[in-house]
Amino acid sequence: MQRSLSRLSPLRVANNLFLPLRLLPPRHGSAALSLARRIPLQFGIQARPRAAVRRAAVGSMSRPVDSASPAAEAVAAAVEDKVRLFSSVEDHYGGVIVEMKEAMDSATFVSMLRASISHWREQGKRGVWIKLPIELVNLVEAAVAEGFWYHHAEPKYLMLVYWIPQSAHTIPANATHRVGVGVVVMNEKDEVLVVQEKTGIFRGTGVWKFPTGVVDEGEDICAAAVREVKEETGIDAEFVEVLGFRQSHQSFFQKSDLFFVCLLRPLSFDIQKQDVEIEAAQWMPFEEYAAQPFCQKNELVKYIIEMCSAKKKGKYSGFTPVLTSSFTEQKNYLYLDRTGISGSGSK
Structure with a gap:
């Protein structure tokens, strides 16, 4: 029996291993086990640890098998060589x-x-x-x-x-917040860049508002503010500081929302509005913007107006970005009030 098994090709044995092994009498178990262990592994099959495979093989048979018997060892070895595992x-x-x-x-x-x-x-x-x-x-x-x-x-x-463990899981939740920006672009004439939107809650209301948008994945807040202004109005601008931010909940598909109010300085002045989302865009005197009924009724906008007014008078300092590293070599922006800060922590 051992000689006849040894004449089988490895590929044929690999494809037809289970039936002959289940029919082998116990006295041939050692020969079958030796054969199973000699099956080549160059078929792209990753072997399982013997203890785990033995339990799976014994548990999957229709009749109880003594896991200590030579026949069970042979079956376990065969399954070991046949069952693939996921790479991880x-x-x-x-x-x-x-x-x-x-x-x-x-x-x-x-x-x-x-x-x-x-x-x-x-x-x-x-x-x-x-x-x-x-x-x-x-x-x-x-x-x-x-x-x-x-x-x-x-x-x-x-x-x-x-x-896997039989305990409460500690898997962290998916990302819980969306990050948005509202951008105040103010020129030397005390004019602010404002738009009317074709879509969203302000569509058709006649309300003039600051450019707003959502921060893209992997994008810094300061870069997002500059991008949104360029996309909506065609104006080039440089980031000055974060004036403040607001957190809200149950906003977008039950996610929380972080909204950063950013101040930018314009580098160009000729407006070229985006036709898809923007109905109109213009430079508007700051006082005229603030006098809109909507601005007077909305508590958040009223605070933004107060921050801008105080900033114009030199009585308010926002948070400027400082490029720094933390626990890795990757650089990130830290937003802070640099008044009274030496900057000795930055390189």
Whole structure:
């Protein structure tokens, strides 16, 4: 029997291993185990730890098997060489991240997922992140059925997460805030740059307002303020300071909102408005802007007007950006009132 098994090609053995091994009598178990261990691994198959595979193999058989028997050892070794695990990288908090790239059916996905989770559980891993590209949307339902839940979504992928320990999870929530800017651009004539919008809550109201917008991913607040002014009015400007900011909640799809009021100095003056979103744009005397009924009724806008008035009189200091590093070598902006600050902390 051992000689006949040794004449089988490795590929044939790999494809037909389970049936012959289940039919082997116990006395041939050692030969089968030796054969299974000699199966080459150059088929792109990642082996599972023997203890985890043995439990999976024994638990999946239709009749109870003594895990200590030679036949059970042979089956476990065969499964060990056949079952694939997902490739993963470790995160910083004792978990793993899987970036899915290979197309597969749901059954194959679930089989690999269960084997991988068993493997990660033995390693003491905690959170499991699966980054699922939009092309593999067919696997979402299978992952959710296995206990994964949605963490966040981007245009090209969905991030799913799973908690292995039998305890309350410590997975951090998805981003909770959106960041916006409102931009005051004031020239030397005490005129402010204002617009009327074609869309949004001010459409058709006749209200003149400051340019506003949302900060893009990876964009600094100071850069976003300059960009929004350029996009909406064609005016080039330089950032001066943050006059103040407001936090609100339950704003955009139940997310919180951080809104930064920024002061800019114009570098050009000829307006070229954006036609898609902007109905009109102009330079308006500051006092005329402040006298609008809307400005007099809105509490937030009234505070902005007071800040601007105090700033014109030299009685108010906002927060200027200082480029600095913190816990890494990456540079970030710290916004602060530089009055009385030597700047010795910056390089």
